Amino acid sequence: MTKFFYRLFFICFVLFLTGCGRTSPRHYTDTDTAMGTVIIQQIYAKEDFTDEVLTCIRRLETESLSKRVEGSEIFDINGEAGKEAEIPLTPEMEEVLSRCLEISENSEGAFDITIGEVVGLWDIDSWAGMSTDNPDSSFRLPAQTELSETLALAGYEKLTLENHGIRVPEGMALDLGAVGKGIALDEILALLQEREVMGAVISVGGSILTYGEKPDKSPWKIAIADPENQGGSIGVLTLTGQCCVSTSGDYERYVEADGVRYHHLIDPATGYPAQSGIRSVTILTKNGFLSDALSTACFVLGEEKGMELAERYGVEALFVREDGSISMTEGMQSYFSLSKPEK
Numbered sequence: 001m002t003k004f005f006y007r008l009f010f011i012c013f014v015l016f017l018t019g020c021g022r023t024s025p026r027h028y029t030d031t032d033t034a035m036g037t038v039i040i041q042q043i044y045a046k047e048d049f050t051d052e053v054l055t056c057i058r059r060l061e062t063e064s065l066s067k068r069v070e071g072s073e074i075f076d077i078n079g080e081a082g083k084e085a086e087i088p089l090t091p092e093m094e095e096v097l098s099r100c101l102e103i104s105e106n107s108e109g110a111f112d113i114t115i116g117e118v119v120g121l122w123d124i125d126s127w128a129g130m131s132t133d134n135p136d137s138s139f140r141l142p143a144q145t146e147l148s149e150t151l152a153l154a155g156y157e158k159l160t161l162e163n164h165g166i167r168v169p170e171g172m173a174l175d176l177g178a179v180g181k182g183i184a185l186d187e188i189l190a191l192l193q194e195r196e197v198m199g200a201v202i203s204v205g206g207s208i209l210t211y212g213e214k215p216d217k218s219p220w221k222i223a224i225a226d227p228e229n230q231g232g233s234i235g236v237l238t239l240t241g242q243c244c245v246s247t248s249g250d251y252e253r254y255v256e257a258d259g260v261r262y263h264h265l266i267d268p269a270t271g272y273p274a275q276s277g278i279r280s281v282t283i284l285t286k287n288g289f290l291s292d293a294l295s296t297a298c299f300v301l302g303e304e305k306g307m308e309l310a311e312r313y314g315v316e317a318l319f320v321r322e323d324g325s326i327s328m329t330e331g332m333q334s335y336f337s338l339s340k341p342e343k
């Protein structure tokens, strides 16, 4: 009888070991492009979900968020600008737009998705960290009058969002460039939660999602780019579980002309790239939409008001000032470690 039990125990133990081998997660990686930026995925799971994640981002881009893609919901909304009748919205778009309006109100208009025409006037899509020294550059500084006229068409307070529809005034264009990648992180998170994923870190341009854990249980390490030298980093965030990290920086998209750097973070008060005394803002929170929207808003607001906005939303923020020095919310200090002595 005892022998029988020993045998049974041995068989169970062998089955347990084989089972472990079969079910242990593998490390899948993928690098691709979508939303005009690079998507880098690292997923620890039993199956490869990287294609599904990419499809999810591209579907969001082409069906909903990209003002450049004919047939997307935002493209169609912009096409209906100036019409008397309300443009009907999907529940998802209604939620996105109302959350955007709330951030606009709370940031005193520093964040404003109605500046699409101003963004178009600067031709930001054609910038990729290039300089006008580049002979291919087609950069043209918009004339002041042209800029003022275009800016006059913008203004979030002119939007009417009611009855599950929106009215967009003539000449206005909506641009979700400041939140699209964060929205993508939230969709990806929902997808990973539905699948058997042990852990993942997924970067959609300047917005990064961490989820779950690695097989060795070590924390996620997210580097924050050095605005002076993007190959390097100013420091690292040590994170566990689900986090969203978004950085808005003046080095991401810019043109230099006559010694001036024109970047893609526009101050809706002037129509010019924001001059708020900082080079970058990093926001850490659990929600992708918030991290992306607030990184843009805080950049435009600058350190003092940006810090207040971050505290109001209960998110962590880190600012890199123009002189390279750093300031951050108290909570951020427990995640951040410096990779070089502060200037």
Ligand code: FAD
Binding pocket: 034, 035, 036, 037, 060, 061, 065, 066, 067, 068, 110, 111, 112, 113, 115, 119, 124, 125, 126, 175, 176, 177, 178, 179, 180, 181, 205, 206, 207, 247, 248, 249, 252, 253, 264, 265, 266, 267, 268, 292, 295, 296, 300
């Ligand atoms: P963020 O701070 O997150 O966003 C900056 C962007 O938001 C600006 O580029 C501008 O569009 C807008 N913005 C600027 N100032 C403000 C403000 N004060 N308030 C609100 N919004 C503001 N780029 C391409 O070149 N080609 C593409 O095909 C393309 N497709 C895209 C599709 C989608 C769905 C999205 C979301 C972006 C796309 N982009 C494309 C844009 C590209 O990825 C941008 O570089 C990116 O959106 C800027 O992100 P960021 O994280 O650097 O800065």
Ligand code: MG
Binding pocket: 177, 178, 179, 246, 248, 291, 292, 293, 294, 295, 296
């Ligand atoms: Mg943003």
